[in-house]
Amino acid sequence: xxxxxxxxxxxxxxxxxxxxxxxxxxxxxxxxxxxxxxxxxxxxxxxxxxxxxxxxxxxxxxxxxxxxxxxxxxxxxxxxxxxxxxxxxxxxxxxxxxxxxxxxxxxxxxxxxxxxxxxxxxxxxxxxxxxxxxxxxxxxxxxxxxxxxxxxxxxxxxxxxxxxxxxxxxxxxxxxxxxxxxxxxxxxxxxxxxxxxxxxxxxxxxxxxxxxxx
Amino acid sequence: xxxxxxxxxxxxxxxxxxxxxxxxxxxxxxxxxxxxxxxxxxxxxxxxxxxxxxxxxxxxxxxxxxxxxxxxxxxxxxxxxxxxxxxxxxxxxxxxxxxxxxxxxxxxxxxxxxxxxxxxxxxxxxxxxxxxxxxxxxxxx
Numbered sequence: 001x002x003x004x005x006x007x008x009x010x011x012x013x014x015x016x017x018x019x020x021x022x023x024x025x026x027x028x029x030x031x032x033x034x035x036x037x038x039x040x041x042x043x044x045x046x047x048x049x050x051x052x053x054x055x056x057x058x059x060x061x062x063x064x065x066x067x068x069x070x071x072x073x074x075x076x077x078x079x080x081x082x083x084x085x086x087x088x089x090x091x092x093x094x095x096x097x098x099x100x101x102x103x104x105x106x107x108x109x110x111x112x113x114x115x116x117x118x119x120x121x122x123x124x125x126x127x128x129x130x131x132x133x134x135x136x137x138x139x140x141x142x143x144x145x146x147x148x149x150x151x152x153x154x155x156x157x158x159x160x161x162x163x164x165x166x167x168x169x170x171x172x173x174x175x176x177x178x179x180x181x182x183x184x185x186x187x188x189x190x191x192x193x194x195x196x197x198x199x200x201x202x203x204x205x206x207x208x209x210x211x212x213x214x
Numbered sequence: 215x216x217x218x219x220x221x222x223x224x225x226x227x228x229x230x231x232x233x234x235x236x237x238x239x240x241x242x243x244x245x246x247x248x249x250x251x252x253x254x255x256x257x258x259x260x261x262x263x264x265x266x267x268x269x270x271x272x273x274x275x276x277x278x279x280x281x282x283x284x285x286x287x288x289x290x291x292x293x294x295x296x297x298x299x300x301x302x303x304x305x306x307x308x309x310x311x312x313x314x315x316x317x318x319x320x321x322x323x324x325x326x327x328x329x330x331x332x333x334x335x336x337x338x339x340x341x342x343x344x345x346x347x348x349x350x351x352x353x354x355x
Contacts, residue, residue: 084236084316085315118277120278120279120325121323122323181276182278184275184276186276187275187276187278
């Protein structure tokens with residue numbers, strides 16, 4: 001896991017959607033840093049560098065932010081707003097962290113291994129909350145489905161956690177379910193039959209309404 | 215085909231739904247592994263939804279799962295052909311889902327990515343607007 005990635009930032013003096021749009025157009029991401037009782041600082045991060053860091057290090061990358069007014073701090077992304085169409089970052093909330101501090105973060109769950117033949121692996125939750133040291137956050141944890149058969153599942157408690165990390169999520173939370181892979185008939189048949197019935201009911205109801213209104 | 219059992223009172227002949235803006239929610243893949251994302255606004259009819267679903271399920275044959283994330287809950291009316299204007303609003307003709315850019319329309323889980331993408335490509339051809347295939351990014355849903 002990449003820790004303490006150096007990134008330079010500019011302080012923000014203007015606010016609102018007009019400034020935010022101009023900043024995004026200029027290749028910056030509006031951001032705010034807060035935490036540890038300090039007053040919130042509004043900054044703008046370089047979009048390309050920030051995106052590259054997140055792409056390579058994951059969402060729990062710790063940044064060593066150097067603001068051009070001389071302020072320097074370690075911060076962890078707390079909330080990231082993205083544009084669903086352009087896949088760009090719209091705004092970032094960063095929380096100040098100290099070396100050696102324990103923080104709670106959501107860590108992605110990677111499904112590894114191959115389940116038994118004729119099964120379908122379905123991910124119910126793709127993140128778990130962990131409490132770990134800020135500069136040694138795991139990039140991801142693995143949920144192994146190797147050889148699992150229909151009806152079995154992997155819970156948060158089954159995950160092997162990295163050293164020094166403790167689980168915050170309920171250990172009973174189901175992460176991955178191994179279900180019976182639907183056959184061709186199961187995928188086509190029942191839905192169509194059910195839908196025909198529903199459609200007939202709907203049409204009848206609409207016809208009744210039409211008669212009433214007339 | 216998908217349609218409401220009975221439209222709520224006063225919603226049998228609604229005005230045309232608003233097509234402006236982007237999708238405010240439902241724009242991340244959350245159930246399956248892949249999704250079809252709308253890139254333009256459109257009214258997707260229940261026939262188009264069913265047609266796209268069939269295109270996907272027939273291509274993957276078995277061993278996968280398809281989720282439909284939209285529901286055609288808006289009635290669109292039409293006046294009969296060769297009718298003079300006036301005499302009230304036409305009768306409900308279609309049921310549509312009001313889709314805005316960014317909305318995930320379908321989701322799918324299938325072990326083979328190539329086959330899943332081909333199935334979704336076929337489904338996109340049945341839809342009335344430009345769409346793209348998106349993959350679930352682990353930890354971001």
